Amino acid sequence: MFKKVLVANRGEIATRIIRACNEMGLKTAAIFAQEDCEALHIRKADEAYLVGPGPIEGYLNAHRIVDLCLEIGADAIHPGYGFLSENPLLPKLCEQNGITFIGPTSEAIAMMGDKITAKQTVIKAGVPTVPGSEGNIEDHKEAIKLAEKIGYPVMVKATGGGGGRGLRVAQNSSQLLEAMDAASREAKGAFGKPEIFLEKYIEEPHHIEFQILADKYGNTIHLGERDCSIQRRHQKLIEIAPSLLLTPELRKEMGDAAVRVAKAVNYSNAGTVEFLLDKNGNYYFIEMNTRIQVEHTVTEVVTGVDIVKNMIEIASGKKLELKQEDVLIRGYAIECRINAEDPKRGFMPYVGKITSYTSPGGIGVRIDGTVYQGYTIPGFYDSMVAKLTVSGLTWEETAKRTARALREYSVKGIKTTISFLTEIVQSEKFLSGDFSTKFIDENPELLNYEEKLAKEDLALIISSAIAAHSGL
Ligand code: ADP
Ligand code: ADP
Ligand code: MG
16 A cells, blocks of 8 residues: 555545545645645645645646655655546556556547547447547538538537537537537637547436446446536536436336446446436447546545545556445435535635635535635636535435525625525426426526525624613
């Protein structure tokens, strides 16, 4: 086993990894960028190192991070999500320097990081994909011809994309040309890769993804699925495990397909195979994320399996003890992404100081947070400040418990998505499982929520009223 794990990330996922290391008795080293010096992950780790002034010199500098490992005697790196997690350079540098990368091989990352290579690979493994272009598409005429063949609407997608960026829907040929230019420009800006391709736009699908665990000896299993259909602009807001839609037969079929996808690239460690499921029960592979995923917590809660601990054990060469038939799903879990954003103003990101912070608790409540009272949210980074994961024995209990926990959650000084999320989980459609990836677009009235007072705030008002009344 490793002696010291360097966590090449920040925020809640850095804390999540440090917690797993703590439980395993492993020393941890955090890294941080100058403007991030108040961040919580620095305090949670055994050691912390300043790696640069900003995100690029800090969390994105693979060479600096590997050199640091050598200097401080760290023998493994966990990349978390975002940043360097899907950059094949980091595992390659690790390999050259005798450090273990806690993740898949650079080859598997490179193959799945290119959505066209990924699609071609899974087609060979007999897994259905969304009809579309066979490769990248540049030529406008060629694109229009193909779109007419597969039928509008179509989706233009960035080949090297991720995080919901570089995606555009087109209803006709003039929109298609605009979409191609816009997607390509956005992809070049965000990922440095302008390549795009075309796919049939699946109407009102569910986003269903399977959590994979694979060791270095070819043992590959899945931990069931997550429904991540509650999205805004192709970015996930709420995730659920298990899906309310899948029959045991479909779960087995899609789970087997996900395992075949992983095996097709000799995958080892944790990964996620993403599918779209249409109204007729047809499923299509869309991509594989070769890293830990934000919403892994819902899977942990319903299976009881510590995914991050498994990642570390697998990387150290341990054989997977868990067998497919041992994976049992108990009850339901819902994860809500608490973002520092103002939903009423187009989800504008919020920076600033948190003047008060009260998190919920009680039965079935898990928080993976990164903020505290007095913390100033810096710009530059993701706006997600905490994840609330709630579990229950039935769907109804879980949804009602999630609403209760959100009502207890109070973050002051900044705008957050808490009230908006409360409105969603209390809505009739959410409760009845009647949602697709179009849910937020189709229900704009959800944005008319009133900022609710948390119980804590109410207590404050009451106590100040009493104080005023008694002349204190
Ligand atoms: P998840 O799939 O885990 O739900 P997201 O799509 O929300 O994750 O992405 C998690 C983080 O990783 C976000 O910060 C997102 O911007 C970033 N990210 C995802 N894919 C890429 C990519 N290909 N290149 C750069 N950053 C990415
Ligand atoms: P990213 O790498 O940015 O996560 P994905 O390919 O996983 O991109 O797609 C993100 C989301 O975009 C999906 O969850 C889904 O809502 C939507 N999407 C992607 N491809 C299609 C498609 N062919 N038809 C309809 N929606 C799609
Ligand atoms: Mg995706």
